[in-house]
Amino acid sequence: MIYWNSFSDFIAMGGYGFYVWSSFGATALIMTIEPIVVARNRKSTVARLKRQLRADARAENRNTAE
Amino acid sequence: MKDRFNLYRFASPATFYPLAGTLIPYFVALAVLFGLAGLYLGMLVAPTDFQQGEGYRIIFIHVPASWMSMFIYLVMAFWAAIGLAFNTRLSGMMTQALAPTGALMAFLSLLTGALWGKPMWGAWWVWDARLTSELILLFLYIGYMALTAAIDDARRADKAGGLLLLVGVVNVPIIYFSVKWWNTLHQGSSINLAKSSMAQTMLWSMLLMAMCFWMYSIALALMRARTIMLERERHTDWARVELSGHLTGGEQ
Numbered sequence: 001m002i003y004w005n006s007f008s009d010f011i012a013m014g015g016y017g018f019y020v021w022s023s024f025g026a027t028a029l030i031m032t033i034e035p036i037v038v039a040r041n042r043k044s045t046v047a048r049l050k051r052q053l054r055a056d057a058r059a060e061n062r063n064t065a066e
Numbered sequence: 067m068k069d070r071f072n073l074y075r076f077a078s079p080a081t082f083y084p085l086a087g088t089l090i091p092y093f094v095a096l097a098v099l100f101g102l103a104g105l106y107l108g109m110l111v112a113p114t115d116f117q118q119g120e121g122y123r124i125i126f127i128h129v130p131a132s133w134m135s136m137f138i139y140l141v142m143a144f145w146a147a148i149g150l151a152f153n154t155r156l157s158g159m160m161t162q163a164l165a166p167t168g169a170l171m172a173f174l175s176l177l178t179g180a181l182w183g184k185p186m187w188g189a190w191w192v193w194d195a196r197l198t199s200e201l202i203l204l205f206l207y208i209g210y211m212a213l214t215a216a217i218d219d220a221r222r223a224d225k226a227g228g229l230l231l232l233v234g235v236v237n238v239p240i241i242y243f244s245v246k247w248w249n250t251l252h253q254g255s256s257i258n259l260a261k262s263s264m265a266q267t268m269l270w271s272m273l274l275m276a277m278c279f280w281m282y283s284i285a286l287a288l289m290r291a292r293t294i295m296l297e298r299e300r301h302t303d304w305a306r307v308e309l310s311g312h313l314t315g316g317e318q
Contacts, residue, residue: 002110010110014120019185023124023178027131030170031282038286042293046309049300053309 077156079295080304086288093288097281100274108271115268124182126271130279131174135203136238138168138283142210143235146228158224159298161231162214163291167283169207175200187251195244196252199237206234220298 004010013020108126115122142161149157179197180190191197210227217223240247245254299305 003113004110013123014114016119016121016123016185019121019181020123023127023181026177027127027174030174034167034170034286035289038289038293042289045293045297049296049305050309052300053306 077154079156079159079299080302082156083292083295083304083308086292090285090288090292093281093285097278097285100281101278104271104274104278107267107274112267112271113265118186121182121185122268124178126275128175128178128182129272130276131171131178132200133276134279134283135168135172135175135200136241138164138171138287139203139206139231139238140235142168143231143238146224146231149224150228150232155298158220158228159291159294160287161210161224161227162294163287163289164283165207165211165214166290167286169204169211171279171283172200172204172207176204192251194251195248196241196250199241199244202237203234203241206230206237210234 011017011021104126108123112123114120142164145157145160145164148154149161176197179200183192184190210230213230214223214227217226244250245252296305296308300309
């Protein structure tokens with residue numbers, strides 16, 4: 001079922017190892033970093049919007065108290 | 067809100083936002099599953115290619131990335147057309163959410179293409195019709211992002227960006243048919259409906275990887291769309307409820 005005879009064969013990729021693993025490595029890297037960046041951006045945006053909402057609510061309370 | 071099922075309801079951010087939130091984990095899970103299956107079949111089981119040796123395995127990411135780069139652009143152009151014609155709020159958010167992932171797919175397509183080209187053609191890059199038009203696609207993505215980022219007003223940014231997307235859409239068929247229209251160094255498509263030039267395992271590996279890239283792109287676009295929605299709709303009732311829910315903890 002498995003095509004390769006040994007693990008070193010698999011790594012060598014018939015001499016194309018550098019090209020194959022660079023391609024897969026770069027893709028894996030991008031597909032790991034992109035979700036992390038997006039999640040972080042979401043976290044900071046939500047935190048900022050919450051701060052703004054709280055500040056707005058406080059300002060409104062002051063206005064009605066006067 | 068009416069009880070009757072209405073597809074247009076999902077065009078409203080207030081309904082789209084929670085729906086997207088529920089769907090994201092499923093798309094992530096599917097992306098992982100398809101990815102693992104595709105990698106197993108493509109990297110461990112699939113036999114070698116008699117012409118290209120083991121280097122051909124690069125196409126298992128090169129082809130899905132190229133497909134996604136073109137398809138995401140078409141989806142963005144579709145949303146841009148809807149947005150310009152009907153002035154819908156959701157469309158601009160969707161194009162904004164899709165652009166970075168599309169750009170990364172175009173970049174991956176070019177990078178893996180170069181890594182394939184070096185051992186196969188002996189050159190990282192040639193000014194071939196296929197390669198050049200794909201590079202233009204990357205520039206269109208970057209141009210769209212730069213243009214919309216430079217305009218402060220979100221609705222105006224959407225309009226300007228939408229126009230750029232619609233003008234640039236002419237490039238997608240050029241990429242797709244470039245290997246037919248011109249005498250290019252780039253090989254023709256490996257998959258066509260009539261008969262495939264690939265072995266069954268190779269074909270399946272590529273399709274599984276393509277599904278993985280699809281699910282990944284959808285998940286990322288939905289994640290981004292939710293943040294953009296919350297930001298743009300922060301003064302509406304649903305966004306306030308969503309944000310004050312965040313105040314007391316609960317779902318992050």
